[in-house]
Amino acid sequence: MRTLRKNYSEAADQWEALQTSSVPVLYVGAATCGRAAGAGEVIERLQTEIRDRQIAAQVVEVGCLGLCCLEPLVVVHKPGSPQVCYGRVDTDRIVHILDRYVLGDDPCAEWALGTMTPGEVDSIGKFSEHPMMTGQVRHVLRNCGVIDPKDMSHYLARDGYRGFMKALELGPDKTLKEVKKAGLRGRGGAGFPTWQKWQFCRTASGEPKYVICNADEGDPGAFMDRSIMEGDPYSVLEGMAIGAYVIGAESGYIYVRGEYPLAIRNLSIAIEQSRALGLLGDNILDSGFSFDLEIVRGAGAFVCGEETALIASVQGDIGSPRQRPPYPAQAGLWGKPTNINNVETWSNVPAIILRGGKQFSGIGTKQSKGTKVFSLVGKVRNTGLVEVPMGTTMREIVYDIGGGPQKKRTFKAVQSGGPSGGCIPAPLLDLPIDFDKLQEAGAMMGSGGLIVMDDHTCMVDVAKYFLAFLVDESCGKCTACREGVAQMHNILVRICQGEGRDGDIELLEQLGTYVKDTSLCQLGGTAPNPVLSTLRYFRDEYEAHIHDKTCRAGVCKSLVRFAIDPDTCKGCGLCVRDCPTDAISGEKKEPHHIDADLCVQCGVCYEDCPFDAVLVE
Amino acid sequence: MNVNSTVTESLQSAAATLLSEGKVGVVIGYGRDAGASISHPMFIRKPEDAERLVFDDCCFGNLAVYLPRDKVRSMGKIGIVVKGCDLRAINVLLREHVVKRDDLVLIGVPCTGQGDPLLHKCSVCEQHNPEGCDMVVGDPVEQPAIDATQRYKDAASLDDKSLEERWAFWSGQLSKCIRCYACRNVCPLCYCKRCITEKTIPQWIDTSAHLRGNVAWNVARAFHLTGRCVGCGECERACPMDIPLGAINQKMAQLMDEWYGFHSGLSPDEKAPFTTFKVDDPETGIL
Amino acid sequence: MIQKAKNETTDPSEWQPRIVAFLCNWCSYAGADLAGMSRLAYPAAIKIVRVPCSGRVDPMFVIKSFEQGADLVLVSGCHPGDCHYTSGNYHARRKLLAFRELMTFFGIDPRRFKISWVSAAEGAKWSNLVKEITDEVKALGPFETYSEILTGETGP
């Protein structure tokens, strides 16, 4: 077996050279999230500056570090100094940083988030001690934002593909054992033990076999997979190669939604480079094992995240799920045994093999091992990608990492698991997060989306929102999902419009149970979750909507009248400025007044008021 | 008399060869006596006698008539000189299993016609060069295009008459019949061991030469030759009372031609019209 | 001499033709039988000779009938395709039609020889047919052509 020693040493040299570069190196988070925040312009400006001013500095585009609320992020590594991470770096700030820190000695501590490598710079604290980073264990995301995802030597230098090579040495049985030892469970939502899944497929009869990476990340507010693919595509490929080796598959597909062009680009480059190195293709490293990969772009159907629908889509059919069994492990792609795992799962695998399952299983709870990457969004101060060990409580995530609700709002609930998941109310904030606990609470891990909601969030509206999404995304194949979810949505719409009637709640519960029970696939099977879990914890909100025709959160416009509390109003005029219909009037420093005739209940004032003087009546 | 010397010479040598090689026991051909008005049938059994064979324009006889005869058959394999027209009779005999092809060596003679003036049958003959013979002596002759409308002219001239006129004609002609049966006996196809006229118990045909018997006989004769007669004309030539029997045969041949497209004796494999049928055969005049 | 029968002495107006009819056993004979059973009357001038099949009829039977003084001869069989013996009537059709032509050629009145197809179910057709041909032969009168030669006195 070839060992690629030369390649590794070269990679190590390159990495070392980068780390010990004689010129400053600027790492810019250029994942999609960063670009959305302006990283592209920053890079452009940076390069222009460097070129025009002939600054001796190097720019490296890296993936996402996960601090979305602070994007764009730039890490500056001056020779002899630790790496310093800066947040919210716009085109102005980067020039300042260049001038002040790169060319000067002022580390711009006011923008710095922390130092990322040992050593001290001024008063800048450690990046790992940044509130958003404390409590995180970057296992999956270890390379994200650190390496150049287009440069394979970075990956190799950080022990890339060593897990795969180890697997090839161990042989499939032992490799599988390691996965089993690790206790890795699928990160796509259901949490099925990965080793077992592999085992099924491995022992299933039928040739050839396939492995598929489910990268059809469709939950609103979830972007873990995207970040991984953009920031560390190699780990996905390596994980798949290991899985394929265990299962006995010779080809694999990565089903990426078409909305992720950067992920597709980076994956494609990674595949090309891996092939070039002989890590994909025929007779990999003379081991006798052959494996290659192909990227399939999905057309953005949520349901295609369901594995049978995904397979149908890969086959070129309409992405509709089919009844299981047979499971894909028996009859999947082209009717052959197929193993599907999601991006994060695959990405977990190389480290498990390289470092041993034991190391992995040392993290987490009894039933849920390792870490989980969450995308923390919603009414919370720090949003972004967080990777925490299983068993971390929701409170830790929301309050410690997320920084708690914004303004002076009160936390209301966190929606976990995306549209198919459920909400976890404040009383359950101390729930340690793992697959089973979330399930018990009526939510689910899902792929890891966490949406934080505060007292300005109407739970009925939230349920309506998610159901509207699901109605749209239902494939329409089975009656339960197609009709049932639509009817549930109808009822929610009705309720939100103040037309709720007695029995609607019961009907929703009935329907919800029915849809859950009767649907063909897990899209339908989990679709009622937003309704059922909000009903479970916020039944009073429903009742208020139906009986009192009020929406306390002030969201459901038909049920809301806004008024300004003259006692609290300071007359700051913020609301006047933002009101789209000029319904608010009042002298500065005097309590303002809302003209109910003009008010369209948009709620902007309610959201804007720094003094919470806008009341919902 | 107009001896065809080329044919005659080849014929003689062919016959001599056949006989000397033992391929045949007899060669039936024509000979000519001095002063005779016709060339008569001749049976050659020795090679040296072959030089007596001739072929000229007076070889009227249809030698096929001898083929069914026991005496001739007992001589061994038969070499027979055949004109195209004679061959048709032989084809019928073959078709009717009277002779076996293997028992025959057919010595074809190209023939431009017999008689001076030419016999009618020769003027409408399309078999100047006999086909399907074992050998042909002499050079092929030109086959002139025939005037098909003349083929049945004797019958046609009578067809033009009214029913009464025809009866007048035929009752007169048939009244002459003396029931010598020469017509039958010279016919190569009248090989019956027992002619219908010889059948008693019951008596099919009155043998007396009164018109009743004569009509019955001639009707029977004509009918038994329908679809079989090859038009060699020997019956008419033999009739001592000069009854125009050929016209009758022509009439029936014409019918077979028109109704079934059938010409007798063109092949030994043909099916006689009265031994076969088509579902859509002509059916006019049936109630 | 062969008897010239009663015809000669009879008053022409009361003259009854003699018709010989050869009927196949399965169709025409049964058809005639049906006519009888159905009480369909038809002229008695017709004398039926039953034969197994029209194909059994040798055309010389026709001559024989004329010789016996028939004024008209009829041969009747099954309709084409219906022959009890598959094809007897097809053979009969060829022979008898050719024979009629031969008769015609000799000047023997073909109207004296009829061929018909009458099925076992066609009692009425039979009855009508006999009526028609009887009427026709009555109009034609005695078969002079043949009665003249019946005596056998003509000849060379």
Next chain:
Amino acid sequence: MRSTNVDEQTLYTAQAGWLKSAVDILQGAGVDVMAPVETEPGVVELATVKSSEAVTLDYQNVRLPLKRLFFPITEVVLEFKSQPEGDVDVQSEPLVSETEVVVLGARPCGVAALEALDKVFHWDYDDVRYSARRARTTLISFACTRPDAQCFCTSVGGSPHNTTQSDVLVYLEENGQALMQVCSDKGAKFIEQLRDVVKPAPAGTQPPAPPEVKEKFDPAKAKAWLDEHFESDFWTEVALKCLGCGACSYLCPTCHCFDIVDEANWQAGQRRRNWDCCSHPMFTRHASGHNPRPDQASRCRQRIMHKFKYFPERFGQVACVGCGRCVRACCVGQNLVSILTDIESKAKGGDKADVASTLN
């Protein structure tokens, strides 16, 4: 009915137009007149005439032999009829009508043949019909003026001017006149009837010399061979090409074989005597199926033997008058004369088989 004595012969001359007068006179006397008539182109037969205009004198010989007038091709012998009670009423055909018949223009050979027939029909049984017909018939022969190559009357004791059995022999002259030689009483009667146009010939009148007919064989010599050669390959050879068609016999003036048939139905019938022919296989076939003359050789032999051996032995003359009809009629070129000359040469030169082969 032998011919009258030559010594008593009387010659008469008939003036031109005598034939017309003769027909008219005989008609007037109620006599059936038969004379040569051209019945169809080139064919002359004896036929009843009402006037002399129908008569032709331009003929070599009539097609059918004269015998048919006395021995018809077919004749009713008797008639029978069933009676109501089941009896059968049998009637002999009324004998031949007694109407007198005068035949004008028979040829001497044909008439001479009657000599042989007379013997047969008066042999062991007197054939009444034949006799009656003979009795009522007066035969006025016309001397033969143009014998042809097939004629051989002289070989069998005849001549173009043979008077045997003729009642009158007429020598036609080119100017329409004729010389008549009365040969019998009937002839005399005929002359008497024609007395207005026929006058006794001037004394010394002699009949003209007959045209030459070459004598081709000697029947006596032939008979000598025949006497010895009932069994001979010669017959096989002779018969080889013979088709047995019977034309020779039917046209032969002396052949007299006949067949008796009954033609009847359930009501009535006739017994008939019809010409027959020993050349036909059926002629001798027994009811058992056995045929004593099973092949054409035996039948051909019979014909020769009968004419030239059996008949002379029985009746003292050959049954052949040399008219040549058989030679002319044969469609395969069989020639009685050459058969007999072959036989004669055989008789002379011993029994040499190869001689016969020339007959082929």
Next chain:
Amino acid sequence: MITLTIDGQQVEVEPGKTILDAAKSLGKVIPTLCYHPAVPAAGACRICVVEVVAGDRPGLVPACAYPAKEGMDIQTQSDRVMQSRRMTLQLLLARSPGAEVIQDMARDHGITENPFPERAKQTGDKSEKCIMCGLCVRLCQQIIGASAICFDGRGPDRKVSTPYNNQSDVCLGCGACAFVCPTGAIDPADYSPSPIEKIPNEFNCGLDSRTPIHIPFPQAVPNKPLIDRDNCIRFKTGGCGACETICPAGAINYDMEDEFVEEEVGAIIAATGYEIMDPSIYEEYGYGRYPDVVTSLEFERMVSASGPTNGELTRPSNGEPPKTIVFLQCIGSRREVNGKPYCSNICCMYTAKHAILYKHKVHDGQAFVFFMDVRAAGKNYDQFVRRVVKEQIATYVRGRVSKVFARGDKLIVRGADTLSGTQVEIAADMVVLAAALVPSSGIRELSQKLRVGFDEHGFLLEAHPKLRPVDTNTAGVFLAGCCHSPKDIPESVAQAGAAASKALGLVCHTRLSREPTIGIVDESSCNGCFECEGVCAYGAISAKELKDKKGNTLATVANINQGLCQGCGACAATCRSKSIEVQGYRDDQLFAAINAINR
């Protein structure tokens, strides 16, 4: 084998079978909509859900698509199941208010009201029938292989469509989609470029349609399906093959060819039955013009429980029960001009029966019978008809009908009541024509093959109407039933019994006695020309060599096989030398017969 429990009953099924299969084998009925045995199951409609109680992941699973597993405990009627079904039906009702099958099912499931608003309120289409079960799409793609139709849109907007909503060029026009559609929602005519021709179900007089593969009729022998190749997609295009896919016995074989089966038999019984004449030639009765004018045979099918309407009697025009019905007798029968002069024999009786059946179906209906005279000559027949008259099951009107015409949605039957001498008019909902019985088509060909005569109407002829009514003139061929003449069942059964015993009487002997009428060859005169062989229809003539004592062949003559010869005499007529005589029809016998004219 897999053992599982369904509703407490154990059942064994082969691996690969579904719960539905297992339930079926127990005779349990689980409602289905999107399921068709010919099409791979999709489990889309969810109506067939059953509850897995134990033995697998508990919960509701679709019976049609869920494989049976060892040890499964299944409940098909549990509360959970029934709630689910009811909910499914309510949802489908809202979705597809026009689907009758859903309405019926909902009724059967005790659903009286629906909490869900009809979607039709949005679409405005109350007649929506499609329940999006996708059976048609799956069939077209997976079975027919045409992929002419597909789904368009997602979720509630899903609809069955063609690519780009255009006419589908790949549509074969087979109509299979319409055939399998549980709700009758799809009409291929909407998108097919080729006309859709339904295959009329012959047995039901074309009142409904059938599939290319079909069992001809319920009592068919053998009771097995056959493929109508002219209509089968497989034979037309090479596609489909559904029947082969689903046939558990593997009995479908497209390569089988029709074959001629040759059997040597000793007797043949013709029992080809009858058809009824097409009464549309009589314009006055309006058959073919008015859908509510039907023939008696059509009526028979309509009231049959196995008929096209499952025994429900409705007017073809509007599906309402006919409150007034008029039966017309002697349509075409007993009609000299332009009809059949014979009596069809069975119409009087079946019309009386039909009147009774009608009353069973439409209790408050009124039946009239127009008749010429009632012919009820059979055991208990007259009593039967009298009962119909006496119990006023039908009103018998003696007379003929002159015209049937439409007025509004009624058919006016105008006829004469000859007993009262008045003209009557009846406003009827349905008119039943007792059309004349005629022999089955093809009887002519059959008769020619059997060499049996037939009468002017095509009925096969018996050998003798009184003495041999079962025999034919061809030995060994017998008649039974309506191929001989119109007959009712007892008569047909009696004749069939007689025919069977006649046939048995023939074949039970070791020797066959036959007519002595056969041909005999006179070997002494036979020429051996074998012209006789050419005319012999039976191949009875062969060559025979005559030999002398030494074994030399003297002659080859014809020889007639006495077993084969039927005695037609064609050979005798053909023989020129008159060497063949037919015994019983010898020449001398015939001549004697000819001679008899002189008597």
